Amino acid sequence: MDLFVQQLVNAISLGGVYALLALGLAMVFSIMGLVNFAHGEIMTLGGYAMWFVTVQFGAPLPVVVAASVLTGLVAALLMERIAFRPVRGASVVTMLLTSFAVSVMLQVTFQNVISPRPKGVQLPPEMSRVIPVLGVEIGVIQLTAIVMVLVSLGLIMLFLRRTTLGISMRAAAQDFSVARLMGIHADAVVATAFAISGLLAGVAAFLWVAQRGSVDPGMGLTPIIKAFIASVMGGLGSLPGAVVGGFVLGFVEIMLQAWLPQAALPFKDAASLAIVIAILLWRPQGLLGRAADRV
Amino acid sequence: MALLSVEHLTVSYGAIRAVRDLSLSVEAGEIVAVLGANGAGKSSTLNAIMGLLPASEGSVRLDGREIHGTPPERVVRLGMTLTPEGRHVFPRLTVEENLVLGAIPLRDRSRAQALRRRIFERFPVLAERRGQQAGTLSGGEQQQLAIARSLMSGPRLLLLDEPSLGLAPRYVDLIFDLILDLREEGTTILLVEQNVERTLSIADRGYVLVTGQLQLSGPAAELQASSGIERAYLGIGVA
Ligand SMILES: Nc1ncnc2c1ncn2[C@@H]1O[C@H](COP(=O)(O)OP(=O)(O)O)[C@@H](O)[C@H]1O
Ligand SMILES: [Mg+2]
Numbered sequence A: 001m002d003l004f005v006q007q008l009v010n011a012i013s014l015g016g017v018y019a020l021l022a023l024g025l026a027m028v029f030s031i032m033g034l035v036n037f038a039h040g041e042i043m044t045l046g047g048y049a050m051w052f053v054t055v056q057f058g059a060p061l062p063v064v065v066a067a068s069v070l071t072g073l074v075a076a077l078l079m080e081r082i083a084f085r086p087v088r089g090a091s092v093v094t095m096l097l098t099s100f101a102v103s104v105m106l107q108v109t110f111q112n113v114i115s116p117r118p119k120g121v122q123l124p125p126e127m128s129r130v131i132p133v134l135g136v137e138i139g140v141i142q143l144t145a146i147v148m149v150l151v152s153l154g155l156i157m158l159f160l161r162r163t164t165l166g167i168s169m170r171a172a173a174q175d176f177s178v179a180r181l182m183g184i185h186a187d188a189v190v191a192t193a194f195a196i197s198g199l200l201a202g203v204a205a206f207l208w209v210a211q212r213g214s215v216d217p218g219m220g221l222t223p224i225i226k227a228f229i230a231s232v233m234g235g236l237g238s239l240p241g242a243v244v245g246g247f248v249l250g251f252v253e254i255m256l257q258a259w260l261p262q263a264a265l266p267f268k269d270a271a272s273l274a275i276v277i278a279i280l281l282w283r284p285q286g287l288l289g290r291a292a293d294r295v
Numbered sequence B: 001m002a003l004l005s006v007e008h009l010t011v012s013y014g015a016i017r018a019v020r021d022l023s024l025s026v027e028a029g030e031i032v033a034v035l036g037a038n039g040a041g042k043s044s045t046l047n048a049i050m051g052l053l054p055a056s057e058g059s060v061r062l063d064g065r066e067i068h069g070t071p072p073e074r075v076v077r078l079g080m081t082l083t084p085e086g087r088h089v090f091p092r093l094t095v096e097e098n099l100v101l102g103a104i105p106l107r108d109r110s111r112a113q114a115l116r117r118r119i120f121e122r123f124p125v126l127a128e129r130r131g132q133q134a135g136t137l138s139g140g141e142q143q144q145l146a147i148a149r150s151l152m153s154g155p156r157l158l159l160l161d162e163p164s165l166g167l168a169p170r171y172v173d174l175i176f177d178l179i180l181d182l183r184e185e186g187t188t189i190l191l192v193e194q195n196v197e198r199t200l201s202i203a204d205r206g207y208v209l210v211t212g213q214l215q216l217s218g219p220a221a222e223l224q225a226s227s228g229i230e231r232a233y234l235g236i237g238v239a
Helices: A002-032 A039-057 A061-087 A092-114 A140-162 A164-174 A176-181 A186-212 A221-234 A239-259 A262-282 B042-050 B072-078 B095-102 B109-122 B124-128 B139-151 B169-184 B196-202 B220-225 B228-232
Strands: A130-133 A136-139 B004-013 B016-026 B031-035 B056-062 B080-083 B157-161 B188-192 B205-210 B213-219
Touching (some): A002 A039, A002 A136, A002 A140, A002 A164, A002 A186, A002 A239, A039 A061, A039 A092, A039 A186, A039 A221, A130 A140, A136 A140, A140 A186, A164 A186, A164 B095, A176 A186, A176 B072, A221 A239, A221 A262, B004 B042, B016 B205, B016 B213, B031 B042, B031 B196, B042 B056, B042 B157, B042 B188, B080 B139, B095 B139, B109 B124, B124 B139, B139 B157, B139 B169, B169 B188, B213 B220
Parallel strands (some): B031 B188, B031 B205, B157 B188
Antiparallel strands (some): A130 A136, B205 B213
16 A cells, blocks of 8 residues: 555655646646747756756755756756747648757757766755655655646646636637737737746756656657657647646556566656557547547 | 728738729718628628738828737727627636627727626626636527627727628527617627628618628618619619
């Protein structure tokens, strides 16, 4: 029983990170039809910001979090302005190739300017402690992840439901040209979508790096592929779908990790993809996707 | 000076010319109709006036000020808006949320509050369903919402694109009554319709398009009496 609760905590904290990344991808996709493969590099940049402030200044934890989140925000806004605004409204393929190019360029830059090798990020030792919660031993990192994920998702939901800008974002995702007739500025909603995706990637970067203790040029690749799988599984372009997809994927991975026999562990990712494919065969539009439209 | 003045408007989609060298004007307080068969270029005209179509040529002046090339999000702030053909409410936003978006061009919050109250009085069904997703409303209710959403920006000039299209007769009556009420209250209307007889009975003047070109124009009563209208609709018949 305890073991199950512990695995559940792991599943929620890992799935939560996928959910944050998948939500960022879905947000941008629903507004401008772009699948941003350079989203992973936003996360990597957040990780390098954490490394920089800890190594250079020995910054305290809140500053490390802020560095990661703000770097994500600024990186996403710059990416939109420099790389994606010129191809806005272009074909899906053009935008996809642009995002691949941005991703590769950033990775090469990290390799040459920083280092091809991982940089260690030392967080305060309390982060790696284990504390008892309701009789179960739970890692501080997992607990932090769950709290940060839930707070982030809650704030995004309030923003989308309660503010005029948030409602505008949902409207623009449904019908961009009619949204403009309402006086909604195209540049503003696109920039907001990127800003949110950058903030979420910054939070995800903090949680990811806190878990593994280092950052390297290719760090963003694995999580972004997982997030992409999660958002397709949830229904590409559906925001709640992306969140649900992220948690489901985290759950599947952790449960396979825990219960697959030792000999089968190398095939863990293959097994989890097989489960995703089975879900998509059962519901081709994704868990929360709509058959005929995008959001 | 005319409230809206369009000169030598030409709209193209690639090689297709949808509207050619069209000139028209609307005076404050008028109801002006744009008539023509399917595909005549009526929607293209309204969309180009609003700035929704980048590939158009000519001049569009609002209060004498050139607005051709101004994007729609700026045009609505100048007091002109469009209720598009096919309603286009945001289906997965609530009625209330659709109306909130309509009021974005207004800076004055208390004016927005007053307009909202007025709209719920005018459209009781929207007040009743304010928390419901717009996509669940009937066609006639969605058309009311689409017009109400346009009115939330407090327009001086409202462009309506086929507001009675596909509606049950009682909703058609409601829409035509509403247009008269709006004019009474000082809103100027540029109306595109297929319901020719009904439209000419409430309009002051009309323009008739045939394959993107102006065929006829004049006071509504004269158009009603003319046979040119029937020729314009040849093959479709006059409603
Ligand atoms: N987005 C578009 N792309 C290409 N052709 C279009 C487009 N919209 C309209 N057209 C063409 O332009 C012409 C005028 O269409 P439209 O303005 O919708 O006419 P109406 O509103 O009078 O029915 C038609 O021949 C139509 O096929
Ligand atoms: Mg039309």
